[in-house]
Amino acid sequence: MNPLNIIKRATDFGTLRSRKNFFSFALKCIFYIIPAIILGNYTDTRIEKLKQYKIFGDNDMYYILLQTFINISTFYLILMFFSNFTSEFQVTTAGSYFGVIYFGMQPNYMRMIREYMSFYY
Secondary structure, three states, X not given: OOHHHHHHHHOOOXXXXXXXXXXXXXXXXXXXXXXXXXXXXXXXXXXXHHHHOOOOOOOHHHHHHHHHHHHHHHHHHHHHHOHHHHOOOOOOHHHHHHHHXXXXXXXXXXXXXXXXXXXXX
């Protein structure tokens, strides 16, 4: 398979054409992983900086709610502007990588939730 055909299959979002070739599948996975890494890391580090400087005080709940709102907003904006990109989130393995990596790049978010929940239980 020629490289142009591999790229065409990998960038044909909203379809399952990338499954027909390993290289197009791998390239499509990369197209989902890179934005997830950038957005997830940026979100997590910005919230951590806000928490470090205690912009909203000492209560972790404010930071958890802010990060949750940012996560929801990010998914909504991607859905609105890149509907073909998001149409694969629940249908394909490559698309599901986005959510997994996006939240995987936010360890402080998960840690804050765990600490907040362990405080009450």
